[in-house]
Amino acid sequence: MNLSDNIIEISDLSFKREDRIIYNDINLKVPRGKVTAIMGPSGIGKTTLLRLIGGQLLPNSGKILFNDENIVTASRKSLFKMRRKMGMLFQSGALFTEMSVFDNVAFPIREHTKLPESIINKVVLMKLEAVGLRGAAQLFPAELSGGMARRAALARSIALDPELIMYDEPFAGQDPISMAVIVRLIRELNDALGLTSIVVSHDVEEVLSIADYVYIIANQTVIAQGTPQQLRQEKSEQVIQFMEGRPDGPVPFHFPHQDYKKEMCNNVD
Amino acid sequence: MLTKTLLSLGNSGINFITGAGRAGMLLLGALKPSGRGVKFFPLLVKQLYVVGVQSLVIIVIAGLFIGMVLSLQGYSLLVGFGAEQSLGQMVALSLLRELGPVVSALLFAGRAGSALTAEIGLMKATEQLSSLEMMAIDPMHQIIAPRFWAGLISLPLLSAIFSAFGILGGHLVGVDWLGVDTGAFWAIMQASVDWNQDIATGLLKSMVFAVVITWIALHKGYDAVPTSEGISKATTSTVVTASLAVLGLDFILTALMFS
Numbered sequence A: 001m002n003l004s005d006n007i008i009e010i011s012d013l014s015f016k017r018e019d020r021i022i023y024n025d026i027n028l029k030v031p032r033g034k035v036t037a038i039m040g041p042s043g044i045g046k047t048t049l050l051r052l053i054g055g056q057l058l059p060n061s062g063k064i065l066f067n068d069e070n071i072v073t074a075s076r077k078s079l080f081k082m083r084r085k086m087g088m089l090f091q092s093g094a095l096f097t098e099m100s101v102f103d104n105v106a107f108p109i110r111e112h113t114k115l116p117e118s119i120i121n122k123v124v125l126m127k128l129e130a131v132g133l134r135g136a137a138q139l140f141p142a143e144l145s146g147g148m149a150r151r152a153a154l155a156r157s158i159a160l161d162p163e164l165i166m167y168d169e170p171f172a173g174q175d176p177i178s179m180a181v182i183v184r185l186i187r188e189l190n191d192a193l194g195l196t197s198i199v200v201s202h203d204v205e206e207v208l209s210i211a212d213y214v215y216i217i218a219n220q221t222v223i224a225q226g227t228p229q230q231l232r233q234e235k236s237e238q239v240i241q242f243m244e245g246r247p248d249g250p251v252p253f254h255f256p257h258q259d260y261k262k263e264m265c266n267n268v269d
Numbered sequence B: 001m002l003t004k005t006l007l008s009l010g011n012s013g014i015n016f017i018t019g020a021g022r023a024g025m026l027l028l029g030a031l032k033p034s035g036r037g038v039k040f041f042p043l044l045v046k047q048l049y050v051v052g053v054q055s056l057v058i059i060v061i062a063g064l065f066i067g068m069v070l071s072l073q074g075y076s077l078l079v080g081f082g083a084e085q086s087l088g089q090m091v092a093l094s095l096l097r098e099l100g101p102v103v104s105a106l107l108f109a110g111r112a113g114s115a116l117t118a119e120i121g122l123m124k125a126t127e128q129l130s131s132l133e134m135m136a137i138d139p140m141h142q143i144i145a146p147r148f149w150a151g152l153i154s155l156p157l158l159s160a161i162f163s164a165f166g167i168l169g170g171h172l173v174g175v176d177w178l179g180v181d182t183g184a185f186w187a188i189m190q191a192s193v194d195w196n197q198d199i200a201t202g203l204l205k206s207m208v209f210a211v212v213i214t215w216i217a218l219h220k221g222y223d224a225v226p227t228s229e230g231i232s233k234a235t236t237s238t239v240v241t242a243s244l245a246v247l248g249l250d251f252i253l254t255a256l257m258f259s
């Protein structure tokens, strides 16, 4: 089969939560074998986008192609088949609380392969070593710090060497050293294993340092895209505001709401 | 005003129907254990331990006490007619037909049902269910089905144990304390307890209760609003709904079986 250059192609996707429009005809492509970053203000719908790609949410309209197959209309069976090729690091980690770190990482391997325990043991320890948690293998999720839990979850999401890995905020809660380790890990996994990575993050510098291609999302759609170099030269106010973290500008910092002044005055009766 | 009332009525109607639909889907998913193949059995065994074995102590203690109280009450009633020999019969029949299935179901709803709801609600809130889905593993097969079958198997057994310990408690008070003749206690009980009339009906009741309680508990957890408040509400609602369902169904089943 001749696969297209893009592992994910999203076209004219719209998604609503109750009455609030999260996405309005968004278009986005994730090139195969590259690290694609998705940035945007908090609450704009980045996690939602990953869930749409994973088929956990259904859009109101539009297409999401994964290896040229539409996730939106896929049967449950073929959706599960596609998910086997995806890994996802959840924003909260989502480790299984009743299993040790080791078993958490081993879980997807035991479920989807028939490898003997001796090999699983080696694979799991390799993954844990990669995130610096080999020593914590026998701990339970409740015994980990927030940052450790996310690294353990990261080890689990790469356990099966999926074709596509989606990282939701991989750097959140990490100290500078583990941050650098994770940045390097994402890059190395991507290049050594020929995976495709989607990184969702607010950390502008880290993202620009590892991404091959960057999308910035705001106002229900993509407001800028390009390589890190291109974005650094971007003149658009919205982009400059986001990249430099200025509170004033065209990107709203606040959740949509009625006028501040008006609401304050309303209460002074 | 009227349209508002109608609207909210319609809305709750729709909510009720979609809720019932989701509950139905959940039951269907849970009834199909084959989804996990051989991996189903270790999961089931673990849940049998959590749902069944861990409810054992409370069932045994409650059974003993209920049997003892029955015996005390029964004795003071029967002795007036000089019929205290029939104490064994009275204790056994009350337990096998009614109190065994019903009280153990109520305890089960409080002990195991609430725990199931809270556990699944928490799994939902911490995205463990989502992450199973993303690993291409159906939470219905991995989480729901083993718990459902464990509930289904456990409660009838727990009811039987409850009744057995109740009879023991009745013997303790009636024979060892109040001095009813032990031979008469057992002999009249054996002569009057009928397999079809008493034991099978009790067993059938507790099977129905098992389905209903476990189903409600799993559904409430799976449908819980994934916040701490949502989970605590769902847990309470499981105990209340399941208990009322047990009592209501008990009346219906009794009416069907004994009339």
Ligand SMILES: Nc1ncnc2c1ncn2[C@@H]1O[C@H](COP(=O)(O)OP(=O)(O)OP(=O)(O)O)[C@@H](O)[C@H]1O
Pocket (backbone or CB within 6 Å): A017, A022, A041, A042, A043, A044, A045, A046, A047, A048, A049, A091
């Ligand atoms: N379960 C839900 N029900 C209703 N609305 C939701 C739900 N989950 C998210 N939302 C809404 O959807 C919007 C997008 O949420 P999402 O989690 O995708 O944001 P995000 O871009 O990942 O934010 P962050 O960077 O803070 O993680 C938010 O404004 C939120 O209010």
Ligand SMILES: [Mg+2]
Pocket (backbone or CB within 6 Å): A046, A047, A048, A091, A168
């Ligand atoms: Mg998010």
